[in-house]
Amino acid sequence: MIKYNKWTIGLLSGTVLASTLVAVPEASAAVEPIKVSAEAAFVIDNETNKILLDQNGDESLYIASMTKMIPLYLVHEAVEAGTISWDTPVPVSEYAVAISQNYELSNVPLREDFTYTVKDLYEAMVIYSANGATIAVAELIGGTEHAFVDMMKAKLDEWGITGYSLFNTTGLPNHYADELGNLYPGAPVDEENKMTARGIATVADHLLDDYPEILETAKIEDKIFMEGSGDEIHMMTYNLMLPNQPYAHTGVDGLKTGTTDASGASFAGTAVEEDRRVITVVIGAEDNSVRFGETSRLMDFAFDNFEKVQIAAKGDAVKTEEPLAIAKGKEEEVGLVYSEDVFVVTPNTDEELKVETEMSLNPDLLNEDGQVEAPIEKGTTVGNVTLSIEGDDLGYLDGSQNEAAVAVERTVEKANVFVLAWRWIASTASQGWNTVTDFIGGFFN
Structure with missing residues (x-):
């Protein structure tokens, strides 16, 4: 049950407009977290990046084929940039073929004398976690798999992810590359890719935010690879939580499994219920039953114990103690409005909690006296309101914040x-x- 009240907003140092009053919900921060039978577990709300559960989320652990979410992001990025297209032919190296022909591994067998497109191999990566296909696409984009690994590392650094070790594009144990003379320089033969559960959630969040179309492929449960080519292979999804699978859960439409002896049974999952999407991460479960069963518990926990609450609509006035002062304007002050609908994700219990907001102005718009100068057009975004739940120890993913843009409500011309x-x-x-x-x-x- 959500109650509405008005609370005094705290102040930021520097570019703060004023102490502010807005309508915010009262709820409880004290949702008892569940204990998951795995080495680590992590849950976030995809829209706001609110962390809903963190069990050992900052320990660097083996991630196996969950690694492939990073190459998948870079494939989308390259297509968007025009570097490649979905129809670009992909040459297949001797190394990619050798990995693809290993029937101990997840693969679609490849041939050097056959023409594959980026789309063909992308589907094999998403649906069937195909290792040789991943290497071939990585070599197309990066020149070599090692160069592509460096691109992956650069992307993680850009996202602020720490506590990772990456040696290949697939998540395979390094000895497979070593046996074929393709070990990443300086990589230990007896190691595998590592990342934290928080880091995996961050990768999944960027992938779904920037390229949500991946779900159209991720929700495919079976497909013929290279249908009609004479090299047909029946690909069956490893995501056993999709609608027709043994561990089906309502709303699941992705995302990526990972399994090696070192990583155990791991899974980065996502599900949508009404207008909310959550991302879950389980690392180091015992087997399929545990990884998918615990993921199901995490999804139920997220949807049953938290709710998204709208606290303002686009165009609503931002209630402030004083209007925004405008330097050199025909008018010396102007009101502010929200530039977008404003939501918070809060526990859905009856206990009371304050949701606090802080407002800061964009320093690029301020003159040397710290004021916004006229002329300024109606709808110009001048800052952000940051929302936080009092007493919340989990916060938001990787230090991000739940923010809403604010704009001037009318044009102020220069005097x-x-x-x-x-x-x-x-x-x-x-x-x-x-x-x-x-x-x-x-x-x-």
């Missing part, structure tokens, strides 16, 4: 020189001035 002069005279006269130079200098500033 003419006579108005500005009169204002300056009135202001200076109240303080006194000593010289004509002060007067002239102040007039023209």
Whole structure:
């Protein structure tokens, strides 16, 4: 049950407009987390990045084929940039073929004398976690798998992810590459890719935010690879939580499994219920039954114990103690409105909790006196309101915040020189001035 009240907003140092009053819900931060039978578990709300559960989320652990979410992101990025297209032919190296022909591994067998497109191999990566296909696409984009691994690392660094070790594009144990003479420089033969559950959630969040179309492929449960080619292979999904699978859960439409002896049974999952999407991560479960069963528990926990609450609509006034002061304007102040609908994700119990907000102005819009200057057009975004739940120890993913943009409610034109002069005279006269130079200098500033 959500109650509404008004709370005084805290102040930020520097570019803060004022202490603010807004309508916010009261709820409880004290949702008892569940214990998951795995080495680590992590749950976030995809839209707001609110962390809903963190069980050992910052320990670097083996991630197996969940690694492939990073190459998948880079494939989408390359297509978007025009570097490649979905129809681009993919040459297949001797190394990619050798990995693909290993029937101990998840693969679609490849041939050097056959033409595959990016789309063909992308589908094999998503649906069937195909290792050789991943290497072939990585070599197309990066030149070599090792160069592509460096691109993956750069992307993780860009996202602020720490605590990772990446040696290949697939998540396979390094000895497979070593046996074929393709070990990443300096990589230990007896190691595998590692990342934290928080890091995996961050990768999944970026993938779903930037390229949600991946779900159209991720929700495919079976498909013929290279149908009609004479090299047909029946690909069956490893995501056994999709609608027709043994561990089906309502709303699941992705995302990526991972399994090696070191990683155990791991899974980055996602599900949608009404207008909410959650991302779950389980690392190091015992087997399929545990990884999918625990993922199901995590999804139920997220949907049953938390709710998304709208606390303002686009165009609603931002209630402030004082309007925004405008320098050199025909009007000396202007009200603010929200530039977008504003939501928070809160526990859905009856206990009371304050949702606090802080508002800061965009420093790029401020003059040397820390003021916004006219002219300024209606709808110009001048800052952000940050929302946080009092007493919440989990916060938001990787230090991000739940923010809403705010804009000026109307246009404020610049005042003419006579108005500005009169204002300056009135202001200076109240303080006194000593010289004509002060007067002239102040007039023209």
